[in-house]
Amino acid sequence: MLPLIICLSGIFAILVAEEILYKQKILRGEYLRKFVHISAGAFIAFWPWLISWRSIELISLAMLIVVLINQRVKTIHMSGDVARSTYGGILFPVGVLATALLTNNKVFFAVAVLNMALADGLAAIVGTAYGKRYSYKVFHQLKTVIGTMTFSYVSLIILGTGLLFTHEIIPFNRYVILLAALPPLLAAVENLAVIGLDNVAVPVGVVLTLNLAQSIA
DSSP: OHHHHHHHHHHHHHHHHHHHHHHTTSSOHHHHHHHHHHHHHHHHTTGGGTSOHHHHHHHHHHHHHHHHHHHHHOOSOTTTTOSSOOOHHHHHHHHHHHHHHHOOOHHHHHHHHHIIIIIHHHHHHHHHHHOSSSEEEETTEEEEHHHHHHHHHHHHHHHHHHGGGGTTTSOHHHHHHHHHHHHHHHHHHHHHSTTTTHHHHHHHHHHHHHHHHHHOO
């Protein structure tokens, strides 16, 4: 029961911090939105070591309901009042739920969610801050070269570190192939999955690839 309380309290604390940052005008726009995205995702990534898969699935559903209700009443400013069209807030818990349903490997789950939270989140922050000069559009959504590069580098670090703990099921040769191929592929997926769809496409892509790498005889 205590681990469940810790998980729920952690999410509540992140939302409280987000509201303080919003009302004090410390963070706004993309920076505020990605604060919630990175903080919540980095925390949720380690839930399998605290609570059961069923609990993760149920909390994800509850989070989805809360986000949908908040779309109506606007109590929590999770979107950061960004002007562009995005369903990222709604699809974030969907991505967590889908990942939990697709794997029972704790490391796979953590690596997948961290790619969604850290790689995607930091790409947006770095791109917003430094990428205006070298930018391009995908399906009318603005992307930046430095943001895409940031995604690839952060993804490489996450996979390179996380998969070290799966050496019993993923041999070294597959580990090297995954490190070489997966970060740029995920960066491409993140570019193409606009309006927040990357919150599902990235973690699901990671976990399906790792499941395949594990299953190859």
